[in-house]
Structure formats: structure tokens, C-alpha cells
Amino acid sequence: MKPKAKEKITIQELDFAQAEIKIYGKTPLIVHRFDEKSKKQMLDKQTKKDIKAKEAKDPEQQYLSSIYYFKDGRRTGFPANGFKAAMVRAGKQLGLIMTDLRGQFWLLDDGENLVEINGSHRLREDMVRLNGGTADIRYRAEYPVWEATVRIEYLPDLISEAQLTSLLQLAGVSCGIGEWRPEKCNSGTFGTFTLKKQ
Numbered sequence: 001m002k003p004k005a006k007e008k009i010t011i012q013e014l015d016f017a018q019a020e021i022k023i024y025g026k027t028p029l030i031v032h033r034f035d036e037k038s039k040k041q042m043l044d045k046q047t048k049k050d051i052k053a054k055e056a057k058d059p060e061q062q063y064l065s066s067i068y069y070f071k072d073g074r075r076t077g078f079p080a081n082g083f084k085a086a087m088v089r090a091g092k093q094l095g096l097i098m099t100d101l102r103g104q105f106w107l108l109d110d111g112e113n114l115v116e117i118n119g120s121h122r123l124r125e126d127m128v129r130l131n132g133g134t135a136d137i138r139y140r141a142e143y144p145v146w147e148a149t150v151r152i153e154y155l156p157d158l159i160s161e162a163q164l165t166s167l168l169q170l171a172g173v174s175c176g177i178g179e180w181r182p183e184k185c186n187s188g189t190f191g192t193f194t195l196k197k198q
Helices: 036-046 059-065 080-093 098-102 161-174
Strands: 017-025 029-031 076-079 105-108 114-116 122-129 135-143 147-154
Touching (some): 017 161, 059 122, 059 135, 076 080, 080 098, 080 105, 080 114, 080 161
Antiparallel strands (some): 029 135, 076 114, 105 147, 122 135
């Protein structure tokens, strides 16, 4: 019996396209970068190192540490993957398969995995509950008015620019980005955005 000839598989060259979409904040954006000091404290606790007594709170320092700065020290941003996660989550609400969506488009950053946020930030003070119910005060940065340009690379054979625009619009309303966003908690109303200037 003759062995079957191996079927030749031809892989077509993929086409990529890019879209640029401007977004405008509907509600203030609260950011909370996980700073190096917090990482070290967590590592020390996990490795059973001697934990020093808690230092006195420095609201100004906590606020500045919560901001995602570019290396130039002037521009500020928000992680590009935060925008993609919101879009993928919005896709699930439309009945799309999240794992498929993740491979159909990519967020292009403005450097250092950040999308630049245009707007002035200020110190925000919030009372929060830690695990175990202990009350604490957190100082974070808030952008009362903000906007950004989201740049997306995608496979037009799998998803269209119109579909991406719809996903981003739904993400802005139902998911949001940053702290206290609608997706994260029942009382979340922050970090929502629209594609039209208000």
C-alpha cells in the first residue's frame, strides 16, 4: 500500500492594519501604579524578612508614586494593556470569545507600554477597607478631565475597524479603566470614557 503523500500547507502572509481613535473621559480617572516601595514590602513579608514598623504616611509621596510617568518625567500615561483588557471584556458582553479577541488586535503604546493621558492630575484622598476590614486612607492621582489617543493594530481579515470602534465605545461605558471603574466594583463609576467630545 502506497503511503499517502503529505498535504502541502500554505500559510498566507497576514495583513495588518492600524486604527487611531480619540477618547474623552466621561468621569474622572483614578490611577494607582504599584510602586517599588510597595513591591519591596510585599516581598519582605513573603520572604519572612524583618518587617520594620510602618512609616508615617506621606500623602504627597503616595500621590506622586501612584502616577504612571514616562521616562522623560513630564508625560503621564496609563498601561496600554488596561485598554485592551477593557475591550476584550466588552467583547464578552457581546457574546464574543475572549481568547479569540485577544489574538485579533493589539494596543500600540506611546513607549514603555503606556498610552499617554492628556489632562492635569491632582491628589485624591479616599477611605478604603483592607482585607480583614481594617480602614485605611489612600492617596492617589486623579485626572478630573482627561483624554487619550488609542492606537490599535489589528488583523482586518478577522476584525474590522468599525467593530474595534464599537468595542472601545462599549468598554468606555461598561468597563472603564483605572481604580473604582464600573467593571471592578458595584459602586464603580470612575474611568469611563466616550469617543465623542463632550
